Structure formats: C-alpha cells, structure tokens
Amino acid sequence: MKWRMFLRARLARLAYVLTAITVLTFLMVHLAPGDPARLVAGMDADDNAVEVARQNLGLDRSLPAQFVSYVGGLFRGDLGTSFATRQPVTAEIAQKIGPTMELALIGMVLILLVGIPLGLLGAVSTRKGGRTFEVLFSSGTGAMAAIPQYLVATFLAFLFAVTWQIFPVAGAGAISAAILPAVAIAVRPAAAIARLVRVRTLEVLETPYVRTARSKRLPAWKLYGWHVFPNAITTMLAMGGVLFASLIGGAVIVEQVFARPGLGTALVNGVLLGDYPVVQGIVLLLGFSVVLVNALVDILLGVVDPRTMEAGR
Template sequence: MSRAGARGSFPGPRSRYLLRRLAGVAAVAATLVVLTFLMVRLIPGDPARALAGADASSADIARTRGELGLDKTLPTQFADYVGGLFRGDLGLSFQTREPVGDIIATRLPFTAELAFLAVLVVLALSVPLGLAVAARGRRRTDNTFTFATGLVGAVPEYVLGTLLVLLFAITLGVLPAAGAEALPSLILPVAAIALPGTCVMARIVRREAAHVLAQDYMRTARGRRLPPLRLYTRHALPNLLTATLTLGGLILASLLGGTVIVESVFAWPGMGTRVVDAILARDYPVIQGCVLVLGLLAAVLNLLVDLVLGLLDPRALTGKGGH
C-alpha cells in the first residue's frame, strides 16, 4: 500500500474530533437512559394505587399494575423500555394513555421558545457588557460589576421568577403573571431564565477580555489610534470568543434546566410543567421521556459548541487548545 493510501485510510483530525464528540454524546445518552429509568422508581408511592384510586381493592390495584407493566421484574421493564427506545417508542402515559412522544411534541416547542430567546438575551447582553467593563478598566466599576453580577447570578431562577411576578405583574400590573397567550407573557419567564446566565457569562467575558486587552497586539492597535468600535470588535472580540465559548457552552446548556424550573412558576405550557405533574402522579413514562429528551438536547448543544470551537481554534482538534 502506498504512503498516500495509508494516510487516506485513517480519519483526519476533524473527523477524529467529531467522532470523539459523538462518542461522548452517545455515552451521555446511555447514561441518561439508565439513570432516568432508575430515578423514577425511587419516587415514593405506587403508580398503580394512585391511578386505581384510594378506594380500589387489592385486585383492582394488581390488575392496574399488570396493565401498566409494573408487575414485571425490573430487568424486564428496563429491556422493554430500551427496546421501545430503539423503535422510537417512548411509551404511553400512565395517566392519559397518550403516547409520550406526542406529549413531548406538543410541549417541546414552548420550552424551546423560552430557551432559545433566553440564549439570545444572554449573548446579546453578556458579551458587550463584559467587554465594556474590561475596556473601562476602572477598579470601582469592576468592583460594582462583580458585586452586582455575583448577587443576581446567585439567585435561583424560581426565586427570581417569583420576585419578577411580584414586582411587574402584581405590584405594577404591567406584565402578565402566567400563561402563553400573548407576546408580553414571554418577557418575565425569559428574564428569569436569562438574567442569572447573563451575569455569569458577563463575568467570563470580562475576565477574558481583560486578558486580551493586556496583550501586546492590543497595545499596538491602540497606538494606531483605531476607532474604539473597530478596536474592540475586530481585534479584541475574535480573540476572546474561544475561551468564552468553552465555558459559555456549559452555561447555555444549563439554561434548559432553568427553563424547566421557571415554567412551573409562570404556568408555561412546556415540558417543565408536564414533568412536575408527572412526578406528582408518578407517571414513569412521561418523566423518563421528558428528562431523556431534555438531557439529549443539552448534550447536543454542547456538541455544537465543541464543533464551533474546533472551527475557531484548530488546536482543539488535537486536544492541545484551551478547550
């Protein structure tokens, strides 16, 4: 075999990088399948008893358990669950007997809408804010920024959502407190999800921007008396994107978790409220399906960030970069 043919028989750095990341997503998916199956069975209570009713006899409960497939051993239930996943079948809701896939297809767009808008808000606010604070370079500004972002970033999303409802919906009466009927109903839940992420992301951007602005090439660019907009957008911003995306990808993926929690505060008809209802009713298939889909979405989001990093920083392809 020729040397060229030998080289052609092995995947290149980009292909190996993609395969490593896809293998990571596959490992996350397998872990999620096992953990979600085991997790729901740790929820106290008997789904069959809850579904049959408080006055149900032992025979009725046993019959309900058989209908739900809960009379089988755990290994058999797990094998049925995995087999259904390979067929694209997430099972039927214990409560409504509706396919879990249909429930997710109905609810996921609402959750995705909140998460997507929150990501846009985080990026639109955190990058210019962090860059502006780093460019100003004043100790008082930096201390105020650190204190404010640390304070807001430490507040849980559901607490922040409750405070926003009290202020803007109940006290001021300018925004709806719940529902998804009109565009203004998006404002408070998106704000509750995006504000903590914006604060954390802005601190990352500020730290990385301060490092970039201290480099020699930035001093040279300042010496050329370039306009500030050109200086920061063409010279500083591209050089801080790699490190920012590395940590920012984790923050953005976590917004999905925040979305699920905030939905319950604002009665948003997404997957979060459905998961809460399913937990209270011990509806195993719905819990498993929703958690699995949300976990896979977070893993895919991280995969996309990794691929963007590989394009921006070729060193990441071989694991020698900052990633």
C-alpha cells in the first residue's frame, strides 16, 4: 500500500512537471522576439513568401490547434525541422548528443571518485584534527563550489591546453579532449558532494550502532565500509538529480569554451540564429532528462531508505 501511494504521488508529480515543460517549450517560439516565418522565408522575402512560410509552419492556425499538432509530433518523435539546416531536429540532436553525454559521464565519474572520498576524509580528519581542519575543509570546498564553471574552464584551458599543451584546447573525438571540460563541470558538484558526505558521515558516526561497532574495535575499513558508508549513501542518492542537472547546465557553458560540438553549442547557436525548433528540441530533451533522473532517484531512495516514502508523500 505504501509503495502504491508513493509511486502514484511520484508519477502524478512527474506528469505535472513534464506537462509544464512541454507547454513552456511550445510557447518559446511564440514568446521569442522575431517572426519565425520571416526567418524561414528570408529577411529579404516579400510578404507573400512570408505568408506561405507561415502556412507551411502552421503558424496561421489558432494557438490551441498548434499545441495539439506540437504534442502529436512529440508522440511521433517529430520535433520539427531546423530553420538553418532544413534537417529534422531529431537528426540534429542525434549528431550532437554524443559529445555531451560523454562529457556528462566522465564528469559524473570524476564527481564520485573525488567528492565521496574527499567527504569521508574530511569527516575523519575533522574528528582527529578538530576545529582547524574543519575551517580549512569548509573554506576550501566552499570556494570550489562558488567558482563559476566558465572561469574554471577558462583557467584549465589556459594552463593545461595553451601553456603546457598537455590536452587539446578544443574539439571532440578523443577522450583526452573531454578531460578538461569534464573537470571543469565536475569541480563545483564534487565540492558540494564532499561537504554533504562529510556532514552526513559525522552524523552517522554519532549514532548508537556505530558507537557500538567502534567499541568492538573493528578495523577502520570495516567500520566505515560496512556501517558508516552504507548509511551515508542516501545523501548522495538524494543529490543525484541535482548533480545531473548541474552537469547538463555546466556542459552548455563549458562546451562553448572548448568548442565542443555538443548540445550546449547547438543550443547557443540556435539562440543566436533564431533557430527555434532546435532550441525547443534541445530544451525539451534536457528538461525531460533532468526530470526523469530526479524521478528515478526518488524511487531508488524509496528502495534504499523506506522512510523517505513517508516524508515524500
């Protein structure tokens, strides 16, 4: 019964959010400055050519009729046609999604490999080093979490690509070309994860069952690996959706710095060129991805820690 109510609430929330994203992306074309029909026909086209383009785009119909057609296209996998390339938006996205997913995957791995051990180290060192280490850890991770990703990307590109020439300065294809941008988008989330893991670990270390385990003089690896870490993992799971959203948002900016041909670059170019179908399709895809990841994280949290089902209903 609890699971049924929990899933029903999550699915209802998911449907509301996806509907809101769909409506907002549809209205994007109508709220954006400029006339899409004139962009398609050409800025030098006469009024008759613009009117023909408007009819071809379906912009001469009422707004509700256009929305129904738009939603119907989504169910068929049709996101429209790019104004700039005249190719289907789905084909444009398929060409650009690879570098972005590669960047997000490497960034997530870096976050987990750096943020979790750093947080555990911070908790252990705080207990042994006292107030001094706590201030140093909080200040360091706080500064890392506050630095804008484009500044990190610019610094890394200048130092490791331009000055020392260790990594490529731009492009995609080789794994080495993804290292610097992945580090750039992973710095802030890794610092945030480290701070959360440290706080949660310190809380778990004060629980009675961990004190009992410590009184049995268990080895440190067994104490943290069997008793502390599994109970601190819920914090990391709860941050999963936020991390994914941060990675996607960072990729949009960082891809510009490193000239990677991904979704972020395509999105910015679409905005600059007024290619609204491409902007619509990418925003819709990224929005749906973030919402679905958050929903999966909520369900996974319910499996790992059933108490979250009571709090989230």
